[in-house]
Amino acid sequence: MATVTVPLPGVIPAEKPKLRVSDYLRWSVDHKVIGVQYMATAFFFFIFGGALAMLIRWELLTPALDVMADGTAYNQLFSIHGTVMIFLWIIPMLAGFGNYVLPLMLGAKDMAFPWLNAFAFWLIPPAGFLLMLGFFVGQAEAGWTSYPPLSTLFSGDGQTLWAMSLHLLGLSSILGSINFIVTIKNMRPESMGWFQMPLFCWAILATSIIVVLATPFLSGALTLLLLDRVAGTAFFNPAQGGDVLLWQNVFWFYSHPAVYIMILPAFGVLSEVFSVHARKPIFGYRAIALSSMAIALVGFTVWAHHMFTSLQPELRIPFMITSMIIAVPTGIKVFSWLGTLFGGKIKFTSAMIFALGFLSMFVIGGISGVMLAAVPFDIHVHDTYFVVSHLHFVLYGGSVFGIFAGIYHWFPKITGRMLNERLGKWHFVLTYIGFFFTFFPQHILGILGMPRRVAVYAPEFQTLNIIVSIAAFVMGISTFVLVWNVIVSLRNGKPAGANPWRALTLEWQTSSPPPAHNFIGDPVPFKNPYGYGTKAAWDYLEAQEKRLGPSIDALNVDRSMTSPKQSEAINEELSK
Numbered sequence: 263m264a265t266v267t268v269p270l271p272g273v274i275p276a277e278k279p280k281l282r283v284s285d286y287l288r289w290s291v292d293h294k295v296i297g298v299q300y301m302a303t304a305f306f307f308f309i310f311g312g313a314l315a316m317l318i319r320w321e322l323l324t325p326a327l328d329v330m331a332d333g334t335a336y337n338q339l340f341s342i343h344g345t346v347m348i349f350l351w352i353i354p355m356l357a358g359f360g361n362y363v364l365p366l367m368l369g370a371k372d373m374a375f376p377w378l379n380a381f382a383f384w385l386i387p388p389a390g391f392l393l394m395l396g397f398f399v400g401q402a403e404a405g406w407t408s409y410p411p412l413s414t415l416f417s418g419d420g421q422t423l424w425a426m427s428l429h430l431l432g433l434s435s436i437l438g439s440i441n442f443i444v445t446i447k448n449m450r451p452e453s454m455g456w457f458q459m460p461l462f463c464w465a466i467l468a469t470s471i472i473v474v475l476a477t478p479f480l481s482g483a484l485t486l487l488l489l490d491r492v493a494g495t496a497f498f499n500p501a502q503g504g505d506v507l508l509w510q511n512v513f514w515f516y517s518h519p520a521v522y523i524m525i526l527p528a529f530g531v532l533s534e535v536f537s538v539h540a541r542k543p544i545f546g547y548r549a550i551a552l553s554s555m556a557i558a559l560v561g562f563t564v565w566a567h568h569m570f571t572s573l574q575p576e577l578r579i580p581f582m583i584t585s586m587i588i589a590v591p592t593g594i595k596v597f598s599w600l601g602t603l604f605g606g607k608i609k610f611t612s613a614m615i616f617a618l619g620f621l622s623m624f625v626i627g628g629i630s631g632v633m634l635a636a637v638p639f640d641i642h643v644h645d646t647y648f649v650v651s652h653l654h655f656v657l658y659g660g661s662v663f664g665i666f667a668g669i670y671h672w673f674p675k676i677t678g679r680m681l682n683e684r685l686g687k688w689h690f691v692l693t694y695i696g697f698f699f700t701f702f703p704q705h706i707l708g709i710l711g712m713p714r715r716v717a718v719y720a721p722e723f724q725t726l727n728i729i730v731s732i733a734a735f736v737m738g739i740s741t742f743v744l745v746w747n748v749i750v751s752l753r754n755g756k757p758a759g760a761n762p763w764r765a766l767t768l769e770w771q772t773s774s775p776p777p778a779h780n781f782i783g784d785p786v787p788f789k790n791p792y793g794y795g796t797k798a799a800w801d802y803l804e805a806q807e808k809r810l811g812p813s814i815d816a817l818n819v820d821r822s823m824t825s826p827k828q829s830e831a832i833n834e835e836l837s838k
């Protein structure tokens with residue numbers, strides 16, 4: 263009987279793994295190393311894309327063209343800014359969270375296909391390199407949406423590299439998502455049912471399904487674009503029998519679902535952060551889980567709302583209706599989160615305030631989305647700053663705030679050290695104020711008629727543009743508060759211990775950072791995904807231990823974290 267171990271969540275290995283920087287610079291199949299590789303790479307591109315944004319705002323301080331050499335240079339600027347932020351920052355950053363956290367939450371030792379996981383990550387640096395190479399050969403200048411004929415007949419050779427870069431990123435996403443789906447399906451302990459997964463896992467599942475179904479359409483569109491550019495075909499050229507709107511249809515059939523690829527994992531982060539930092543069980547677990555699936559489904563029926571101005575009038579109404587319907591599952595989530603917060607003991611940690619910031623900004627973005635879904639309004643503001651405002655409220659106010667919340671929440675788990683809370687609050691205040699005054703006035707600019715994607719504008723728009731630019735610089739600076747916090751905390755941050763937030767999900771029931779295969783043995787799943795560490799879980803685990811034999815002590819473990827006494831304290835806290 264000597265070999266029977268009872269692998270309990272809450273059993274903390276005494277030995278902490280020691281990883282050096284060089285471990286992160288080479289091929290590794292450990293999902294935790296890969297997760298950090300994703301996040302670090304994505305963050306690098308966030309800084310780069312942010313620098314481009316600063317240049318955009320500098321140019322727009324005055325109505326004349328005075329910073330950039332010409333209109334082409336400005337076109338390249340916003341094209342690469344958008345491409346980097348979407349494809350090299352938000353998507354890979356959230357994939358990094360998924361990689362790091364999901365196997366831990368499932369009690370798995372790693373992802374289902376570790377080699378494939380590493381391969382998917384290592385497609386990203388060459389993709390970034392290809393995109394950067396464009397600066398030396400005439401950068402892409404047709405926007406992140408790259409509509410033909412701009413992207414076929416006018417843009418420089420960088421556009422070809424742009425398409426190749428996106429091909430690699432799309433492949434990376436698809437391979438990563440196949441891995442997530444198989445991991446969720448097969449790597450859970452047998453006794454962990456679908457509805458015993460934390461909501462972050464549901465979010466990653468829904469996202470991965472979207473990626474696997476939608477991203478091949480991007481690859482298809484990119485292939486046609488490449489053929490038009492380099493092989494003389496005319497898929498998008500009406501003069502030779504092609505159809506210029508074909509690109510828009512295929513691109514948006516991918517890219518509307520893709521906006522949910524960028525927001526659903528951030529929704530998942532929110533569900534975790536709210537319940538932990540408001541000290542309450544999540545309200546409406548099933549509603550949140552299933553609404554992600556509903557979004558994944560309905561997301562495929564709305565793409566033509568990006569083409570209202572070029573769409574046959576009789577097709578506008580059905581797309582208007584589906585676009586309005588998609589706000590419903592999102593609304594369900596928002597109300598569930600409010601239900602979670604209501605009556606909670608809210609701890610205003612940096613993670614929590616970023617999550618609350620997300621909620622406030624995302625609701626504004628959702629409302630402007632429904633406004634845009636209304637055809638008459640959209641026709642008025644299409645291609646104006648109103649759209650720019652909408653997309654930043656959902657993507658920055660939503661996805662990026664969610665990423666920040668996730669960083670503050672999981673940094674202790676990933677590094678074993680706490681981030682500095684005071685710096686975290688400075689980061690939040692500067693970001694929140696900077697963000698609001700950067701993007702809110704753009705609603706007004708858009709309604710007044712200022713077109714997007716132009717370097718030169720009518721003088722009457724200058725006052726608002728100055729406000730916007732100054733606020734944008736504040737937002738730029740705010741990012742360095744985070745960078746500084748990370749650097750300082752990595753070296754001198756307060757040791758986090760296994761579970762600094764007294765969280766109740768499985769990833770907190772192992773050391774920070776977790777050992778090579780995450781847990782000692784296979785964790786015993788508890789029926790409530792948000793119940794680990796409670797008195798009930800402790801009793802359950804003790805019963806298991808009694809049944810299977812007490813060999814746990816032989817493992818040299820420190821089990822102080824969820825001692826029965828602490829579990830009682832947690833219970834008391836939760837029941838108040």
Ligand code: HEM
Pocket residue numbers: 407521522524525567568585586588589592627628629630631632634635636640643644645649652653656657660661
């Ligand atoms: C309530 C749900 C939403 C509705 C009804 C909605 C509707 C729309 C519509 C109609 C447009 C096209 C505007 C135009 O070009 O004339 C648009 C643009 C856009 N939306 Fe949304 N949206 C919603 C949520 C979101 C979310 C959650 C995201 C991302 C997280 C997002 C990201 C974008 C982006 C990036 C664009 C601009 C694309 C471009 O560059 O032209 N939207 N939205």
Ligand SMILES: [Cu+2]
Pocket residue numbers: 517518521564565567568
């Ligand atoms: Cu859309």
